[in-house]
Amino acid sequence: MILLKNRVAIYQREATEMLQNIAQYPGLTEEQLCRFFPEKESTAKILLSHMLKEGRAYRADNGRYYINQEIQNGADDTLSRCIWVLLDFIEQVEYHTAGEFPVEVLCFANGQLYEIVPIPRGKETMLCQLLRLPQKDAGKRLVVVDDAEQIDALDIPHTAGFCTVAADGTVSYYRKEADI
Numbered sequence: 018m019i020l021l022k023n024r025v026a027i028y029q030r031e032a033t034e035m036l037q038n039i040a041q042y043p044g045l046t047e048e049q050l051c052r053f054f055p056e057k058e059s060t061a062k063i064l065l066s067h068m069l070k071e072g073r074a075y076r077a078d079n080g081r082y083y084i085n086q087e088i089q090n091g092a093d094d095t096l097s098r099c100i101w102v103l104l105d106f107i108e109q110v111e112y113h114t115a116g117e118f119p120v121e122v123l124c125f126a127n128g129q130l131y132e133i134v135p136i137p138r139g140k141e142t143m144l145c146q147l148l149r150l151p152q153k154d155a156g157k158r159l160v161v162v163d164d165a166e167q168i169d170a171l172d173i174p175h176t177a178g179f180c181t182v183a184a185d186g187t188v189s190y191y192r193k194e195a196d197i
Contacts, residue, residue, distance in 0.1 A: 031057065032064050036084070039074050041115045042100055042122075044081040044093050048186070052104045096121055098161055098182040099133045105188045119144055123156070130156030131177065138163045141170045148173045165191055 031054060038053055039045070051061040065082070068074040075083045099121040103113055106126055113124035122133040132155070136144050148158070149172070157177035162168060168179045168191055179191040 031060065032068070035061065035064050035068065036073060039082050040084045042096060043083050044077075045097065045100060046081055049097070049100050049104060050082060053107060055108050095135045095137065095161075099135055101182045101186040102133050102159055102161055102180055102188055104186070119147055121161075130154070132156045132158045132175075133161060134158050134173075135161040136163075136167060136171060138167060141167060145172055165189075168193060 034053070035050060038050060047062070047065060050065060051058040054061040065074065069076060075086050077083060077086075103110065103122050103124060109126040111125045111128075113122060115121070116123045116132060120132040120134050124131050124133070134144075134148065155175050158173060158175050160171065160173060160176055160179045162171075162179055162181055165179070165181055171179070179193075181189050181191075183189070
């Protein structure tokens with residue numbers, strides 16, 4: 018007997034992961050959601066379209082995706098920039114999840130724990146003090162800054178690198194000369 022799988026069975030894992038990404042990272046764009054599936058971006062677009070039709074996901078007027086209309090309260094630009102950093106190396110990521118303040122995203126990549134930490138302009142001193150507190154099992158930190166000029170003002174333990182994210186999602190990486 019030959020068992021034929023229907024489309025739902027074939028794409029169940031991807032659909033589950035897509036919904037999980039929309040729920041834990043509210044306000045992402047279609048491009049971001051599809052980039053979580055390297056080599057399967059066209060399949061991800063189709064899944065997203067089906068989820069919209071079925072009412073399992075909601076696209077707001079700003080073009081960003083949410084699990085439902087009630088959750089939508091504006092796009093979180095900080096989260097979006099941290100997701101672009103995660104997506105920049107998604108093919109090496111074994112697991113990812115939303116973090117707790119001040120860490121926006123946690124992930125395991127190449128056997129290492131990484132914390133993606135945004136540092137908005139004007140919050141450098143406060144967040145540096147917070148991130149200097151002893152922490153059990155702190156991972157390597159990828160620090161997302163608004164502007165590369167902020168980097169000199171930052172002294173954060175376990176920093177693997179600094180980065181900026183352009184409006185189109187392009188990530189640029191930096192290191193302090195003393196760290197090289």
